[in-house]
Structure formats: structure tokens, C-alpha cells
Amino acid sequence: MHLKTWLCNSLLLSAFSPFSSAFAQRQPQSLWYQQPAAAWTDALPLGNGRLGAMVFGGINEEHLQLNEETLWSGRPRNYARPGAVQYLQPIRQLLADGKQAEAETMAEKYFMGTKDPDDSSYKIQKDTWFAAVRNQTEPAAANFNDNNWTTMQLPTPEGWERAGLMGMDGALWFRTSFTVPSKWLGKNLVLDLGRIRDMDFTYVNGKLVGADEGISKKRKYTVPASAFIEGKNTLAIQVINFFDKGGLIGLKGTTRPLIVYPEGNEADSVALNSWKYSIQNDNPPTLPRYEAEYLPFGDVYFRFAQGNNSSNYKRSLDIDSALSKISYTVDGTTYTREYFISAPHQCLVMRLSASKPGALSLQALLNTPHKKYVLKKVDDHTLALSLEVSNGVLKAVGYLYAVATGGKLTVSDTAINLQQASAATFYLVAATSFKNYKDVSGDPVAGCKLALARVKNIPYSTLKAAHVKEYRQLYNTFSFTVPTGKNAALPTDQRIKQFSMQNDASLVSLFLMYSRYLLISSSRPGTQPANLQGIWNDLMTPPWGSKYTTNINLQMNYWPAEVLNLSTCTQPLFQLMKEAAEAGSQTAKEHYGAPGWVLHHNTDLWRGTAPINAANHGIWVTGAAWLCLHSWEHFLFTQDTAFLRQQYPVMKSAAEFFEKFLVKDPKTGWLISTPSNSPEQGGLVAGPTMDHQIIRELFKNCIAAAAVLKTDAAFAETLKDIIPQIAPNKIGKHNQLQEWMEDVDDVRNQHRHISHLWGVYPGTDITWQDSAMMKAARQSLLYRGDGGTGWSLAWKVNVWARFKDGDHALTMIKNLFTPAISELGYERGGVYNNLFDAHPPFQIDGNFGGSSGIAEMLIQSHTGVIELLPALPTELPDGEVKGIRARGGFEVDITWKQGKLQQVKVLSTTGNSCRLKYGTQEIQFATKKNGSYTFNGSLKK
Numbered sequence: 001m002h003l004k005t006w007l008c009n010s011l012l013l014s015a016f017s018p019f020s021s022a023f024a025q026r027q028p029q030s031l032w033y034q035q036p037a038a039a040w041t042d043a044l045p046l047g048n049g050r051l052g053a054m055v056f057g058g059i060n061e062e063h064l065q066l067n068e069e070t071l072w073s074g075r076p077r078n079y080a081r082p083g084a085v086q087y088l089q090p091i092r093q094l095l096a097d098g099k100q101a102e103a104e105t106m107a108e109k110y111f112m113g114t115k116d117p118d119d120s121s122y123k124i125q126k127d128t129w130f131a132a133v134r135n136q137t138e139p140a141a142a143n144f145n146d147n148n149w150t151t152m153q154l155p156t157p158e159g160w161e162r163a164g165l166m167g168m169d170g171a172l173w174f175r176t177s178f179t180v181p182s183k184w185l186g187k188n189l190v191l192d193l194g195r196i197r198d199m200d201f202t203y204v205n206g207k208l209v210g211a212d213e214g215i216s217k218k219r220k221y222t223v224p225a226s227a228f229i230e231g232k233n234t235l236a237i238q239v240i241n242f243f244d245k246g247g248l249i250g251l252k253g254t255t256r257p258l259i260v261y262p263e264g265n266e267a268d269s270v271a272l273n274s275w276k277y278s279i280q281n282d283n284p285p286t287l288p289r290y291e292a293e294y295l296p297f298g299d300v301y302f303r304f305a306q307g308n309n310s311s312n313y314k315r316s317l318d319i320d321s322a323l324s325k326i327s328y329t330v331d332g333t334t335y336t337r338e339y340f341i342s343a344p345h346q347c348l349v350m351r352l353s354a355s356k357p358g359a360l361s362l363q364a365l366l367n368t369p370h371k372k373y374v375l376k377k378v379d380d381h382t383l384a385l386s387l388e389v390s391n392g393v394l395k396a397v398g399y400l401y402a403v404a405t406g407g408k409l410t411v412s413d414t415a416i417n418l419q420q421a422s423a424a425t426f427y428l429v430a431a432t433s434f435k436n437y438k439d440v441s442g443d444p445v446a447g448c449k450l451a452l453a454r455v456k457n458i459p460y461s462t463l464k465a466a467h468v469k470e471y472r473q474l475y476n477t478f479s480f481t482v483p484t485g486k487n488a489a490l491p492t493d494q495r496i497k498q499f500s501m502q503n504d505a506s507l508v509s510l511f512l513m514y515s516r517y518l519l520i521s522s523s524r525p526g527t528q529p530a531n532l533q534g535i536w537n538d539l540m541t542p543p544w545g546s547k548y549t550t551n552i553n554l555q556m557n558y559w560p561a562e563v564l565n566l567s568t569c570t571q572p573l574f575q576l577m578k579e580a581a582e583a584g585s586q587t588a589k590e591h592y593g594a595p596g597w598v599l600h601h602n603t604d605l606w607r608g609t610a611p612i613n614a615a616n617h618g619i620w621v622t623g624a625a626w627l628c629l630h631s632w633e634h635f636l637f638t639q640d641t642a643f644l645r646q647q648y649p650v651m652k653s654a655a656e657f658f659e660k661f662l663v664k665d666p667k668t669g670w671l672i673s674t675p676s677n678s679p680e681q682g683g684l685v686a687g688p689t690m691d692h693q694i695i696r697e698l699f700k701n702c703i704a705a706a707a708v709l710k711t712d713a714a715f716a717e718t719l720k721d722i723i724p725q726i727a728p729n730k731i732g733k734h735n736q737l738q739e740w741m742e743d744v745d746d747v748r749n750q751h752r753h754i755s756h757l758w759g760v761y762p763g764t765d766i767t768w769q770d771s772a773m774m775k776a777a778r779q780s781l782l783y784r785g786d787g788g789t790g791w792s793l794a795w796k797v798n799v800w801a802r803f804k805d806g807d808h809a810l811t812m813i814k815n816l817f818t819p820a821i822s823e824l825g826y827e828r829g830g831v832y833n834n835l836f837d838a839h840p841p842f843q844i845d846g847n848f849g850g851s852s853g854i855a856e857m858l859i860q861s862h863t864g865v866i867e868l869l870p871a872l873p874t875e876l877p878d879g880e881v882k883g884i885r886a887r888g889g890f891e892v893d894i895t896w897k898q899g900k901l902q903q904v905k906v907l908s909t910t911g912n913s914c915r916l917k918y919g920t921q922e923i924q925f926a927t928k929k930n931g932s933y934t935f936n937g938s939l940k941k
Helices: 002-016 084-096 100-110 120-132 446-455 460-475 491-496 506-522 554-556 559-563 567-592 623-638 639-661 690-711 713-725 772-786 790-802 806-816 846-856
Strands: 030-033 043-048 051-055 061-068 150-153 170-180 189-197 197-203 209-215 219-225 231-241 247-250 261-262 274-281 298-304 310-318 323-330 334-342 346-354 360-367 372-379 382-388 395-405 408-411 416-421 423-432 479-481 677-678 683-687 866-868 879-886 890-899 900-908 914-918 921-925 930-938
Touching: 030 491, 043 298, 043 310, 043 334, 043 506, 051 346, 061 346, 061 395, 061 423, 061 491, 084 567, 084 683, 100 683, 120 231, 120 274, 120 310, 170 623, 189 197, 189 209, 189 231, 197 219, 231 914, 247 491, 274 408, 298 346, 298 382, 346 360, 346 446, 346 460, 360 382, 360 395, 360 423, 372 408, 382 446, 395 408, 395 446, 395 921, 423 446, 479 506, 491 900, 506 559, 506 772, 506 846, 554 559, 554 790, 554 846, 559 567, 559 623, 559 846, 567 623, 567 639, 623 690, 639 690, 639 713, 677 683, 677 690, 683 772, 690 713, 772 790, 790 806, 790 846, 806 846, 846 879, 866 890, 866 900
Parallel strands: 866 914
Antiparallel strands: 030 310, 043 051, 051 061, 061 298, 150 274, 170 231, 170 274, 189 219, 189 247, 189 261, 197 209, 197 231, 298 360, 310 323, 323 334, 334 346, 346 423, 360 416, 372 382, 382 395, 395 423, 408 416, 479 879, 879 890, 890 900, 900 930, 914 921
8 A cells, every 4th residue: 555545544544533632642753862872772773774873962072883784794605514414313313312411412513503714723723822822921910010001990791892892802911909908917818700701810919819711600719818918919810702702791780899808708898990901912813603793884973172061952863754863052052963874875864063153163083893994085075984804704885975064174084174164964875895695796985986976966955855755655654652641751761760651651652663663774675684683783792693593583573564564674584584595405405414495593694504502502493484484474464476476485495394304203103303492491302392383384384375376286285294293282280381392391490482382472373262272371471470581571572462461461561661771780681771672782672572562462363363452451541553464465543442442444455355353243344455444343334
């Protein structure tokens, strides 16, 4: 349906809706704050699917952190391990014999994917490098001169990367001193240093007193009294990390300082906060990786000449127009900034202005955390940043172009300087050498030149208008409105801290609309899919590589796309699937001797599909099958048979793999999935429930797709024969849905990953048509509890909605809205000040999963019936949703009041027959393509 038609229909419904007067005024569609961002998770995200930026909004110094979606480590290569298949049957036999540990040992050695670089060459280089840095111990001496060293406050819970050492791997020395009073003399002292990443060698007054390795080990060294003297004592620590975060990170979940105290008397302690450090060697050999990491591009800084004595400060993100704005007043002059990233013109646009002529003076700089980079002047308006990835093959270039109204503009090889202007517009374009997952021959310089040529002569107002128009074509297809409470007018960070449904129910609708904004901003046709952090990452070693984790996280990113009327944004996911199917066919052959394709629990820009990390969780075979659910769901929502015809071969290929892979369990006779895993626990097992649910769903959907396309009748019959042979869901001794073949579930287990409930959501393997199994699944979730990390809470929202328990689903939403930073300063699951989901750290899947769960409260259509308000919470008695989608090709507007349906309007986009259900009432009616049908709360016309 065209946007114009949708808007007209929405206006008509509004005019005649009995509840529309309650929402006469459009609710604020913005996040806003009264201070600049103090942390990256306070900053506000912009994106066009390819370029991303985080806006901090500083007064004296503005900072925009930048991403380009194809800047990754690694290179094109084959991830599968040749010959791994010869170990498949021995691993299966060990599992069948109950020898899990032996199976994991064999799989670890012979069945995992390949690394880059090779392990054997790395060991030699690592040993040589390590010996060299360990031979340099001069900084351990008590009398060593560290006057020129830099100061750092410890601990650094997020690693030294957040303390100014971005991208730092290697060896560092830390030094501090403390006073030993006379009352401590003759006593052993305890050095409590918390956790250290990854290796430490700790010295007191030049003597080695402790050494250990591993992030999970708390460093608590008891040092003999003889090592100390009365008065000043020197503590020196050599910290070595080869990859990922480094440093003294303290105790998890606290901000307690590092301390020293007499043995047995921790209350009489001295804090060790202020340290000096020096980089000893920042060039360790490249650690072999199973997969690549998504990397930051760089930063734009504006340094202003005006004073810092500001007033009337406001920083905002308008999600209905995808514009970030900052305004404040200094000495009677109002300064404003406006930023957006244009999809039509593929650039970041930054407009800065002052209310008084000549009051705008600034310096603009480009920076990057990459070691290999060059800054240079291109022309009198343009500064260029070129960089190369250290542990990969990609190159990237960014151009910063400036024009000014009044004043003097000059460009050097390091900065753009502007003096006494009234306004200025900056354009940032960026490109990499990535062309596709097999080809890195792109020319980023040519890409930047072309992109800049397309925008630099277009007026700012024209660029802005084109950006807003294009963005709203996606954003305005849907709306969700509930009555505002008294806290709705507060700044967003205060709304989060003070959240309650009574005072601010509209934060729920803002959260949902924000997730739509984030999906539009991170996933557009022709781009890469939204990764673990969407498109936004500032770390050289991001959490979990900021990759595509396919045992829930990538899929969760796209849970809301269809139902919240953003089907267009799914195209990158389907392109990834096609590419991963190509790569995954090699993995299927080498590891399983099977046709088709397989994808384990992670993939990256280069479409790695092999098992990674460790055998106890990395050998999980149903990533491809789960992704195929999205292909079928896209068809169900859109009824697009041309799409289904293109995507069906990917689905069929995934099914062909499992036709070969499934084997008969010698104990039960059922066909089972082995070896595999029940994410994220239990180790390497045979027959996890989740696998069987996913495989059944894949087979059923392939059968249905073949029928729609009138093809592959024989293959469909084969799948029909296999389905009843697959191990079924089983109810265990605790009235729970079993997670494994054996009835071994621990009712005290409150693990965050509820893998065996996949069949409830997002799958349809378990529905209320089998009430006994549904109740068992519900019992399992009750045992798991209401806690969890951000994405886990989001998943539970969806499952409780499928249980039709809206109040419990809302409890999960409330838990999801917990401030991620506690009063004590440590991180927990919830949301950050910018409404980013906290695992912690930031993962965007909780934003998307939470919003899909809210949609499941309002509409469900997975059983062939469109159920209206199936899980409406008591605390959300009034509301209106427009443009929500249902399977079968329907678009629905729903209005409810005092917990009761008032009106529903159904638009049929394809002319299918429609079944509507509300409570115990159900109707079925024929429709015409583009026909519109309106009913009251009793489902009467």
C-alpha cells in the first residue's frame, strides 16, 4: 500500500474513532536531555543503514563517533576444517556412550573451524614476543623513575580501552605506592587486585610476589611481611594481554577500589586508586581468530572558541525525522547544531550556527583508533582520513568537507579551521575497499570523491528535506499511542530512572517507536544486516566481535520488522542468508558429509559458517534453519510469491542438510540432532529440544512453500515422512518442558537462554492447540524466573505474550526498563540513558526483541487467526495502534479503551480470506485486494 493511501486511511479512522480524541495531540517522538553525553551509551545514534554516528553534544568540544558497516577485521577465506567429517561418527558415538567430556575433547581438537592466522605459527611468535617483554623488568624496581609516565585511575571495569588506550594489546607496566604504618609491620599483607585481563606479574619493592592468568581469576595475593618496609612501598604490575580488553578491571558488579590490608583485617585497608602506567610493547603477534570483528571507523571533533558558561542546554534525537539537535546559550549567543545521516545522499550532514553574526569559531578534526592512518588536506574545503585495518585486509577513507556563511575557512593536513562565521555545514562521506564477502578490490578514494560530488553543491535545506521525506516513507507506516502520564515531559534519562506505568506509560510506546528508528537506521536494502550492536560500535575489540550471533541475537534483530511494518528493512538479512548458504555448503560437506548448507552460532562479514570458540557451545547446527523461518515469515506477512521463489532454494538447501544429518537415537528410536548444543548451556549433547523444534518448523515451512510455488512435490513428501520420526517435545518430572532428551532439567536453573521455549516463540511448534505442552513450557519459564540480561528479558516478553499473560509480559518490560547503571555505578541488564539495551554491555537485540514482544501483546497471527489484544496488560487499558501487520497480507488499526476493544480496521493487501478473533468472538470474511473493513468492539461492522 502506498504511503499516501495509508495516511488517508489513518486519517479517516482517526476522524471516526470513538477513542481518537484521547490522542488528539501527537505524542513527543524524541529522546532529549539537559546535558551532554558523559559516556558512549549516553550519546544519540544516527544511521542510514551503511553509515552510523553517535552524537555526544559537548559544549566546548563536540564529538561524533563514526562507523561504516563494512569496516571489519579479517579477510575472505575458507572457514571450514578439511576432513573434519571423519570425526563426526566417533563424536556421535562418544555422546551415545555418555562420554561427553571425551566427545568435547575430540571435537575441540579435530572438529572446530579454522583460525586466521594459523595456530602453529602463532605459538612460535607468541613465545618469542612473550620472552622479550618478560626480560624487561626494570620498571619493577622500587627506585625506578616513572616521573614521565601517564596517570590512570584504577580499576577500569570496562578495560583500559575506555581509559584512553583504545585498541591497545600488548604489555603495560603500572606503578603506585602506599604507606605501611608501623602497626602493620611484621604482618603479612593482602593485595586485593580484583580481576586482571589477562596476565599479571606483580612486584612489591622490586620482588615478584604474585602472577596469574585469566579474567575469571580474582588476584588476591598474600605477601609475606618481610617484603615490606615501614613508610613508602612500591607496587608494580606488568599486565599482558594478547587480544580484547586489557587492564586491571576490579571486581565484577562493584566499583570497589583495589586495596591492600593486613591479613585477616580487611576493614583496615588502603585504597590503591591512582597509578602511573607506561606502554612497554603494543605490538604482540596477531591472535588467531575464528571470525572477524566489526570495527569503528573514526571520530569527528569540533572544538569551539566560545566559553563554557552555557545555559538553556538541550540535546535531542527526533525519531520521527531522524534528526539530532543541540542548542545552548553562551554570553547571549544561542548556538545550534543539527545532524542527520542521509540515505538518499549517503553522507553525514552537520549544520552548526550562531544567533549572532561572526560568533561561530571552531576547529574540526578527524581521528581514528586505528594505528595505520594518514590525515591530509585534499583541497581548500576538504580534509581526508585514510586508514588500514591492522589485523585484516580492508582499507577505508573518509572525507570531511566544509562550507561556511561568513568568516574565514582554512584547511591544513590536520584540521579545518573556521573563524568568525555565522554558520557552517560539514559533510562526512566514507567508503572501504569491501565489495562483497569474496572481493576487497574496491577503491575507497573513488567512492568518497563520487559521494562528495553528489552532495557538496546541494543546499543544506534541500539535503535535509530529501532526508526527512525518504525516512518518513518508512517511519510513518506505523504508530503506537497510549495516554501520556505526568513524567512524559521529563528528560529521557529521568523518565527511565522514574519509570512507572501509572506516571509514564508512553515510555513503552516511545521504546517501541525508537526500535523502529534503530532498525531503519541500521538495516536498509543494499546494506549489511544489523549486527550485534546494529551499526554502532566504538571499540576495536567490541563485545563478541559485534558480529552476527545466530543462536538468537541476529534473528531477534528482525523479530519486529514484519509486524511493525518494516518489511523493507529485512532485505539485508536475506542477502546474508544467500551468501552464508554458499559458504555454508562447504562447511556442510567438510564437517558433516552432507548436502545443503549449515550455519553454526556465529557469522561475520566474510560469512564464516563453521564451529567456533569451543566445542561445548560452538557446535550448534541449526543457525541456518532458524534464519529460514524469517524467509517464510516474510512471505506470510507480505504474500510476496516472487520473493518466496527467490528464497525457497535457500530454505530447501537447509532442509536437505538435515535430511542427511538427522540420525536414529539407539535408545529411543527417534531421529535426533547430534552432535549439537542447547544454547548457552549443557555442553555438547545429542538431541537438544531446541534443534528438533527448529528442524520441524523448517520442514513444515518448506512443505508449505513448495505447495505455494507448485514445485518439489516429491521432496515435500520426503519431509512429511521425516517429521513424525523426529524426537518430540516431552514433559518432564517437574511438569516442565524438557530441554534435552533426558529428564535432567534443574528447576533452580535460571539461565538467561530459554532455548527449549523456541517452539513457543519465535516458532509455532508449541501453541495453545496443545494446551498441555503449552502449560509445560509456561512452567519451564516460571522456573527460569524473571531476571536476565537485556535480550533475555526481551525474549521472555514475547513468550509471556504467547502464553497470553499480558501482565507478566509487562513485568518483563518493566525489568527491561531498569537503568543499566546502578546507583553504585556498576552495569546490569536493562537500558542505558539513550535507551540502548544493556546485556550488559550494549547489545541492540534487546531493543528489537522488546518491541516485538509489545507487538505480540497487541496482535498475534501465527495460528492462522488474527487475535486482537491477546495479551493486553491491565496497566495499559487505553491505546491505539495503526499500521500493525498480520500474517496473510493484512494491515490492522486497533483502538481500545478501559481494557476493551473499541474498533478495528483491517486493510487487505492481497485479497485473502480473513479470520478475526477477540476474546471468545471470532469472525471470518472474504476480502478484496486493497479492501478496507471496519468493525466495532463486538466484531460487528
